[in-house]
Amino acid sequence: MLCLRQRPIPSVVGHMSRSYSLQRPYKFHVAAEWTGKPPHPENIPKPKVSFSANSPIVSWRDSSLSRLSSLHPPLSAGEDFFLCTNMLHNSGVSLGIADGVGGWIDQGIDSSMFSQALMYYAHGHFENGWAGEPEIDPTLEAPVEASPEGVEMTPSECLDLAYHDVLGDESIEAGSSTACLLTLNSATGVLRSVNLGDSGFCVIRSSSMFYNARPQTHGFNTPKQLAKLQSARGRNFGSRGSLRDMPRVAETWDTRVRDGDIVILYTDGLSDNVFPAEMLKICSLTMSGPGSEMEQVQAIAGHLVQYARRCMFSSKLSPFELDARRYKQRYQGGKVDDVTVVVALVRETQ
Structure with missing residues (x-):
């Protein structure tokens, strides 16, 4: 069951929230918030090539962005994108985040197309799959040999399927993206994940x-x-030393969540600008404040994005600056980038 809530939002931040109320031992309050990086006067204009207006990816993307946004048109997520969806028969929820890797613009490629398409295809596979092994409802009268509808869809399998869908999509000539996908099982409380690149997620407990x-x-x-280096028209983009990693090298991880756990997915626009200790403080202060749990989850997402945005224009020490030092690079302050955050609060109902 999907419940939606709308509220006014700041003009610099996109907004989407959902509360998944499942008749199972676990339910999950989920919110997403995002902001594209501001344009720089010296930046090259983005390429005009994009999806056709009647592309199903465009319809899904715009619906995802505008569902709860007070902006018309809704704010772009830049080269980032995300997914939040119920899985088959309310067996769980799936969350995802992707960050289109830059550097393609001089080849006439819009980096946002790859990340949007990857999340679109992953969303379709998750929506038609179970978060765990398919279940048979014991209250229904059915023959013993009857098998439940659908199949189990793990994050790893979904990533592999979605990536191959992107490779076969002729509307996407080339591009690359990080990817992080996870599922939360509403019957068992099991979290399963797959992560490739410098987007990621964390679990906050107590x-x-x-x-x-x-x-x-x-x-x-x-x-x-993940990358697509060969277009359907025969253009080869791999000759310039472009990187291409396969889904099989992605890291997997699983655990059983507990009541009160907070799961946060993020692109590097957050992790390059906000330290883990700062994330913990924002979560703690927000959850101790007023409002319903759904409002608190949305507030966490909003506060994280807004704080990351402030930090990227600050000269204070940042995680990105520390990483630069490790590679003997000179850099000071925050890194200007797109920021996308998806937050889920776990509640045990039984």
Whole structure:
């Protein structure tokens, strides 16, 4: 069951929230918030090539962005994109985040197309799959040999399927993206994840960082990434040294969540500008404040994005600056980038 709530939002931040109320032992309040990086006067204009107006990817993307946004048209997520959806028969929820890797613009490629398409295809597979093994409702009269509808869809399988869908989509000539997908099982409370690149997720438990996915990179500011280097028209984009990692090298992780756990997915626009200790403080202060749990989850997402935006224009020490030092690079302050955050609060109902 999907319940939606709308409220006014600041003009610089996109907004989407959902409360998944499932008749199972676990339910999840989920919210997403995002902001594209501001244009720089010296930046090259974005390429005009994009999806056709009647593309199903465009329809899904615009619906995802505008569902709860007070902006008309809704704010773009830049080169980031995300997904939040119920899985088959309310067996769980799936969350995802992707960050289109830059550097394609001089080849006439819009980096946002790959990340949007990857999330679109992943959304379709998750929506038609179970969060765990398919269940048979014991209250229904059915023959013993009857098998339940649908199949189990793990994050790893979904990533592999969605990536191959992107490779076969002729509207996407080339591009690359990081990817982070996870499922939360509403019957067992099992979280399963797959992560490739420097987007990621964390699990906050009892105001402490229970888990924080480590970034996967080839070097400073060079994440591992899924890529499409050969277009349907025969153009080869791999000759320029473009990187291409396969879904099988992505890191997987699973755990059983507990009541009160907070799961946060993020692109590197957050993790390059906000330290884990700052994330913990924002979550703690927000959850101790007023409002319903759904309002608090939405507030966490909003506060994280807004704080990351402030930090990227600050000269204060940032995680990105520390990473630059490790690679003997000179850099000071925050990193200007798109920021997208998806937050889920776990509640046990039984």
